[in-house]
Amino acid sequence: MLPLPPNSIVGRVAAGVILASFLSWMQNPAKASPPNLVVIIADDLGYGETGMMGNAEIPTPAIDALARSGVRCTSGYVTSSYCSPSRAGFLSGRYQSRFGYDLNPTGERNHHPNAGLPPEQSTFVQHLQAAGYQTSLIGKWHLGTRPPQLPTAKGFDRFFGFLHEGHFYVPGPPFENVWTMLRDRSLAAGQFQTNGNTIRGNYARINEPAYDANNPVLQDSQPLDEWKYLTDTITEQAVETISQSASSPFATVVSYNAVHSPMQATLEDHESARHIQDPQRRIFAGMLIALDRGVGRILETLDHHHLRQDTLVIFFSDNGGPTAELTSSNAPLRGGKGSLYEGGVRIPMVWSMPGVIPADAEEQTPVLSLDIAATFLPMALNDSPPNNLDGINVLPWIGRDTPPSARPLWWRMPRGARALRQGKWKFVQARKDQPIELFDLESDLSESEDLSASHPDRLQELLAVWESMQTDMPPAKTLQ
Known part of the structure; x- marks a missing residue:
């Protein structure tokens, strides 16, 4: 079903009815059950991969159904294009640069004192926990490994998952009951070797990292030696957690590592993608199919416990x-x-x-991952959110034809990379030694035409906004 045109009579009436329902709910919170929150995070999922975004190659029926049940944000944004700082922004509700966290630790660097959320930086989940919510983090953390940084120290009653940036999807080697594709620089450039269900190839800049080194799958704090295919295991744990929490307000973050490398798909999911000839793409498709199946099972669980109308469900990719x-x-x-x-x-x-x-609506106004905290805390606590959050409450306008005035979206990343979007305009400086480019996203979504020379005044306006926000940010931390 296509979204209703936002300015059609039917669209305006439908939006008006739901807006009135929302305002009534907010004004009479005592008459309503405290809302629940389920946030489903995909890892490294591209903008154009799902059916809801027009891609029919890999079936994603559950994600597409979720989009039909709510608002598909075609201008959804995160605060970094790397996993760890993006997740730090989401959970803190603040630009992660406000606490100097622009970096993305990998491997042993996850144990560096500067890696992860600083011990003094709280998360919005801690406010929910203090209010009596049952809180859980299932899956990938990637926000620190020292005791003051662990999920259970940052507001989560329960944690199942792993602490680093990635993990193999099954125990091994040998990797059983999966198709695996590994990067191997010992081979000649462009060469591939297949041994059973494992493909090795020199097709990327690095060898496959030792993702599991000092990075066990944990049930709370206890390492597990055996688990099923990790995407399915995360789903099982999420379903169990939601079922156990069904009688009380809960907030569950289901943090998949799919479709992040390493590339591993179950034999069944690989077979269901047999229409794809390219072996690399076929394994990726199997990984996405498993992720979509997990989304479907989570939604089925909410439906089984009659919780859908009491639960805000948000799906997004970390970058x-x-x-x-x-x-x-x-x-x-x-x-x-x-x-x-x-x-x-x-x-x-x-x-x-x-x-x-x-x-069944579409929202073209930018929605930021920071908005999750700023939106849900007032719903859950019947109070204003902490005044240090950088997001905004989107419920009064999301999916309707009354968006707010354009706000700046601000980015800072290592090596001098920076960007800012306000309205239809965006500047990008890819590195400190690279030129500053200006784009009109309304007419040039693919950022192919640099307008900095023809609109210098507009560029200076955006740069001034970026610099104004930068004055509030401490220097970026390093792992040196």
């Missing part, structure tokens, strides 16, 4: 997709993971809460 190791598509956007072009920071995003958020 845009890389291409060399995953094939993940950001079409029609430019750039990808690690970039401040749209392909790095504009991501697939859905907000759904039947009766409060319009169904």
Whole structure:
């Protein structure tokens, strides 16, 4: 079903009914059950990969159904194009640069004192925990490994998952019951070798990292030696957690590592993608199929416990997709993971809460991952959110034809990378030694035409806004 035109009579009436319902709910919180929150995070999922974004190659029926039940945000954004700082922004509700966290630790650097959320930086989940919510983090953390930084120290009653940036999807080697594709620089450039269900190839800049080194799968604090295919295991744990929490207000973050490398798909999911000939793309498709199945099972669980109308469900990717190791598509956007072009920071995003958020709608106004904290805390606590949050409450306008005035979206990343969007205009400086480019996203979504020379005054306006916000940010931390 296509979204209703936002200015049609039917669209305005439907939006008006839901807006009135939302305002009534907010004005009479005592008459309503405290709302629940389920945030589903995909990892490195490209903007153009799902059916809801027009891609029919890989079936994503559950994600598409979630989009039909709510608002598909075609201008959904995160605060970094790398995993760790993006997740730090989401959970703190603040630009992560406000506490100097622009970096993305990998491997052993996850144990560096500067890696992860600073011990003094709180999360919005801690406010929910203090208010009596049952809180859980299932899946990938990537926000520190020292005791003051662990999920259970940052507001989560329960944690199942791993602490680093990635993890193999099954125990091994040998990797059983999966198709695996590994980067191997010992081979000649462009060479591939297949041994059973494992493909090795020199097709990217690095060897496959030792993701599991000093990075066990944890049940709270206890390492597990055995688990099923990790995407399915995360789903099982999320379903169990939601079922156990169904009788009380809960906030559950389901933090998948799919479709992040390493590339591993179950034999069944690989077989269901047999229409795809390219072996790399086929394994990726199997990984996405498993992720979509997980989304479907979570929604089925909410329906089984009659919780959909009481639960705000948000789906988004922590950044845009890389291409060399995953094939993940950001079409029609430019750039990808690690970039401040749209392909790095504009991501697939859905907000759904039947009766409060319009169904089968599209929102073109930018929605930021920081808005999750700023939106849900007033719903849950019947009070204003902390005044240090950088997001805004989107419920009064999301999916309707009354968006707020354009706000600046601000980015700072390592090596002098920076960007700012306000309204239709965006500047990007890819590195400190690179030129500053200006784009009109309304007419040039792929950021192909640099307008800095023809609109110098507009560029200076955006730069002044960026510099004004930069004055509030401390220097970026390093892992040196």
